[in-house]
Amino acid sequence: MAGTALGGGAAVVRPAAAKPLTVAGLLLEYLKREGVQTVFGIPGGPITPVFDALYHDPSIRLVSTRHEAGAAFMALGYARVTGRLGVCLLTTGPGTTNALTGVAAAKADSLPVLAMSAQVATAAFGKGSLQDSTYDRGDVVEMFRPFTKLSAMLSNPANLGMLLRQGLRLALTGRRGPVHINIPTDFMRREVHEDLQRPDQYRPTCRTFDREAVKDAALRLLASRRPAILAGHGVNLAGAQPELLELAELLSVPVATTPKGKGAFPEDHPLALRVFGLASSPWSEEYLLSGGVDVLFVLGSSLHEISTQGWEERLRPSDALIQLDVDPSVVARNYPVDVALVGDARTTLRELLFHLRRLLANGEHPPRRDDGSLAALKRRLPAVIDPGKREDSGVPLKPQFVMAELNAALPEDALLFIDSGNNTLWALHYLDAVGRRAFIHNWGEFGAMGFGVAASIGGKVGAPERPVVALVGDGSFGMNGMEVSTAVTYGIPVVWVVLNDARYNAVHHGQTLQYEGRTMGTEFKRMVLARVAE
Numbered sequence: 001m002a003g004t005a006l007g008g009g010a011a012v013v014r015p016a017a018a019k020p021l022t023v024a025g026l027l028l029e030y031l032k033r034e035g036v037q038t039v040f041g042i043p044g045g046p047i048t049p050v051f052d053a054l055y056h057d058p059s060i061r062l063v064s065t066r067h068e069a070g071a072a073f074m075a076l077g078y079a080r081v082t083g084r085l086g087v088c089l090l091t092t093g094p095g096t097t098n099a100l101t102g103v104a105a106a107k108a109d110s111l112p113v114l115a116m117s118a119q120v121a122t123a124a125f126g127k128g129s130l131q132d133s134t135y136d137r138g139d140v141v142e143m144f145r146p147f148t149k150l151s152a153m154l155s156n157p158a159n160l161g162m163l164l165r166q167g168l169r170l171a172l173t174g175r176r177g178p179v180h181i182n183i184p185t186d187f188m189r190r191e192v193h194e195d196l197q198r199p200d201q202y203r204p205t206c207r208t209f210d211r212e213a214v215k216d217a218a219l220r221l222l223a224s225r226r227p228a229i230l231a232g233h234g235v236n237l238a239g240a241q242p243e244l245l246e247l248a249e250l251l252s253v254p255v256a257t258t259p260k261g262k263g264a265f266p267e268d269h270p271l272a273l274r275v276f277g278l279a280s281s282p283w284s285e286e287y288l289l290s291g292g293v294d295v296l297f298v299l300g301s302s303l304h305e306i307s308t309q310g311w312e313e314r315l316r317p318s319d320a321l322i323q324l325d326v327d328p329s330v331v332a333r334n335y336p337v338d339v340a341l342v343g344d345a346r347t348t349l350r351e352l353l354f355h356l357r358r359l360l361a362n363g364e365h366p367p368r369r370d371d372g373s374l375a376a377l378k379r380r381l382p383a384v385i386d387p388g389k390r391e392d393s394g395v396p397l398k399p400q401f402v403m404a405e406l407n408a409a410l411p412e413d414a415l416l417f418i419d420s421g422n423n424t425l426w427a428l429h430y431l432d433a434v435g436r437r438a439f440i441h442n443w444g445e446f447g448a449m450g451f452g453v454a455a456s457i458g459g460k461v462g463a464p465e466r467p468v469v470a471l472v473g474d475g476s477f478g479m480n481g482m483e484v485s486t487a488v489t490y491g492i493p494v495v496w497v498v499l500n501d502a503r504y505n506a507v508h509h510g511q512t513l514q515y516e517g518r519t520m521g522t523e524f525k526r527m528v529l530a531r532v533a534e
Helices: 023-033 045-055 068-082 100-108 140-147 157-172 211-223 233-238 241-251 282-288 345-361 373-380 387-391 399-409 422-430 451-462 474-480 483-490 505-514 529-533
Strands: 002-005 011-014 038-041 061-064 086-090 113-119 150-153 179-184 227-231 255-257 272-275 295-299 320-325 339-342 415-418 438-441 468-473 495-499
Touching: 023 045, 023 157, 038 045, 038 068, 038 451, 045 086, 045 113, 061 451, 061 483, 068 086, 068 100, 068 113, 068 438, 068 451, 068 474, 068 483, 086 100, 100 113, 100 140, 100 451, 113 140, 113 157, 140 150, 140 179, 150 157, 157 179, 211 295, 211 320, 211 339, 211 345, 227 241, 227 282, 233 241, 233 345, 241 345, 255 282, 272 282, 282 373, 320 345, 387 399, 399 422, 399 495, 415 422, 415 451, 422 438, 422 468, 422 495, 422 505, 438 451, 451 468, 451 474, 451 483, 468 474, 474 495, 483 529
Parallel strands: 038 061, 038 086, 086 113, 113 179, 150 179, 227 255, 227 295, 255 272, 295 320, 320 339, 415 438, 415 468, 468 495
Antiparallel strands: 002 011
């Protein structure tokens, strides 16, 4: 403690000044406070001060990747599995632009990722120095802006704490998403004096709700004759699966999931309708599009194209559409709503359950009773299209058979990363969401190929105790497949299942249908992919 003597010999005791940190060191301190244990990236001259800080601080692990796109996708996978901040470290110029697709995928999936990029020294701005990416040299800050909640360059080393707190606050509150902070290399070794703050001191929770709207939703659900729930990606992100199950069982409401919501509700449950939208189950199509649903409760979905079969008009219920989302900008964007609920899915569902139980206890509304129609529907229709093909082991292998074998082999706590392509359709339709299985893919508002190859590595780093499998087409594997060598280097045990047909087959099939059987640019030589892991 430092003291200042006064006239009578007394001293006013003050705390010692905070020990100065470098800009790179301060960055790591804030990452540790956010629970970050691993970061992903590739060293390059301007970013090396951060790598040197990592060398001196073994509490944060570095995974050095083969491409910056892989680093961004790994950070995304880490964020998706842990719920914490994912971090990718990027050198300037092409090292930063290489990561843009992965950052855009994180934006589409509402995942908190910090893309921390280096910049050339301030004295070299605009002079044509190697990999200068400022101003008219290919301004990466502007380039990242549409794909992030914040993209900013540090203009003064003393302001790093403020800029970091702003970025972390935006990344981790409300509808989560990526942020990009660009730091000139000459700032990174500068010492700064900073009173470090705890996360609760700079980012508030968003666990709020409109009580009157929740009461309205409760009354409408109780009064409904034939309700249904459509659960989306937001349920999985909020960890609201137990509350969803409790709600469905309390009111005997059938539940379908959107493609990105798969895993939010157990598909072996009597009330499960499986997936609706892209790769729909016959069960969900029949129930939701029959015209009989009077109240539809949409949880954590913006109702975009692949979640609605191209904004199918028959999805609209006869009496009321209730939509819950953490982002007010997507509520009622694609369908008019009768009750809008804005808030975290888990918090809002807990409040809804509270009001429903109180109403039921007061006898205001009797619980809706199942009339047996759902069970009859399931007896009449198969859960999947062409169910017999799942048992056809003929050569060449049928995707349906591969999915059946994978279904039998996958543990019920597996994390399945599904890359973009035909394999997405097969997985969503034929694999079963049971137990704690998680289905993680990027198809929706973005759909990046190569996503699952690398994101699965970040997922395994974030959850080492869970089995991790990546289901990938050979087209997607060709885009980020070298990251398998990253997993080998660091001993990260992921299983990649590759559907190897020597084609971009989703596009090939689409061309065949649209252009009288003509195709162009969709075929390539079959690769021996296992050698990448040697």
